[in-house]
Amino acid sequence: MHGLINRAIQGFVTDSYGADKWVEAARVADLDFVEFEAMLVYDDAVTPRVLDAVSTVLGRPRNDIMEDIGTYLVSHPNVEALRRLLRFGGVTFVEFLHSLDDLPDRARLAVADLHLPRIELRDHAPGRFSLVCESPIEGYGHVMMGILRTLADDYGVLALLDHQGSGGGIETVSISLIETEFAEGRVFDLGARAT
């Protein structure tokens, strides 16, 4: 798994629970090191081990951790760049949802060896979608739930999300939009420079 992904998990634990918890998780995961390097590629087996270790150290179920990672990725100031990149996807939440299909390709355009799981948005009825996520790591659907929940707020949309379960390396999240102009949402200025 790419260092950026592993590094994101490290960032989540460090920024949310403190460096000590991360050091502990790294030890429980038998990492042999503490810092992931963002631009190196690590063995695929490392990431699930780290996630299990984080779950053990924090004493919380793995799926909760996965969803919190998703929330962290689009809400913590330390990873603001990522929220901005996702908001490039669309002016409205629905447009953003549709842009998710392009996400792995966009990511690969930026970092050639970063392979994000494929995601496909299925359109059932107005305001009703399901997001079908390829999940090489168990619980990826929960990460997407955290991201979607937070970005729905970001767009000022009221949305109901439900993890529909997993099977055959696929996880499905159902999305129902209750109200598309529920709140103000956060401003997105295309021209703002990431600091």
Added chain:
Amino acid sequence: MNGDDNLLQMLDVLCPMHVVVSSTGHVLHAGPTLRKLRPDTPIEGRRFLEVFDLKRPRGVSDMKKLRTLAGSKLHLQLRNDPKTEVKGILVPGPDDGTSIINLSFGISVVDAVSDYALTSADFAATDLTIEMLYLVEAKSAAMEASRTLNLRLQGAKIAAEEQAFTDTLTGLKNRRAMDHILDRHAAWGTQFGLMQVDLDWFKAVNDTLGHAAGDHVLQTVARVMVEETRENDTVARVGGDEFVIVLPNAHDRAALRSIGERIISRLSRPMPFQGQECRISASIGVAIYDPGAGVSIADLMDDADVALYASKHRGRAQQTFYTPDLRASSENLAPPTGRAEPKRA
């Protein structure tokens, strides 16, 4: 189009990927770049929605519905290979019922440029595509340089760490590595056997035959110990002629005993060196770490030391398993003469 060639000529320059579609949904005219996408089966004359699949918004099957989407973003895909995805926007045309749809590659541009052998002449001069392609290439070149550097630094780091944990003379692990491994076993709660191995008569070899002979002995000892242990055991040289062997999951005392005996027996054989014979042997103290017993690693090392001193006092070339009663004999509590006090925390 009332033969309004002027408009089409303007569109060809401004939007080389546009199509003009009739009220029946047939393509009346395609811009020059769009024509390049299907050189063998001209788009003109065919139904727009037969050439392109409208992926989003969904549920649009005819031209009438498509025209209601004027002004919003369309996601389209060519129906035959290469199934390039394009973005589009539709505006009503000047003549009744006609539509003009302008297309662009979006993210698929990198592949499209190579799939269709496009050049900068295929894009309007005001189009940012060429700038974007330039950025993609420049970024890729810079990232590649950075990636190469990363790998090189990572390699150097691994080598440096390897070196920092290796005893250069024997290639065995050093004390630092062993401390690290013991801490890890303790953290995991692994049961393991700990052997303290001291060479007997090594000082004599060094003093009478010289350091070269001494080094040769140490290298031979290292090889023997590695050969007599399992792959996941750790053999470390922790002092001049002191070694530690860590044997994880060594539940079987008899197996430990036979490993120790084989090591002593092989090290007691004379080692030829430049026509001379180096004669040494080894004394071993064994302690077993039981994760539930509440014994610290430092205590365990001390137990192994006590067992080792007992071996030395019993006449060397011996192996002793630690038992608390060994501590009853005061001579087992101090290192025999000639052996340095172990330096450990």
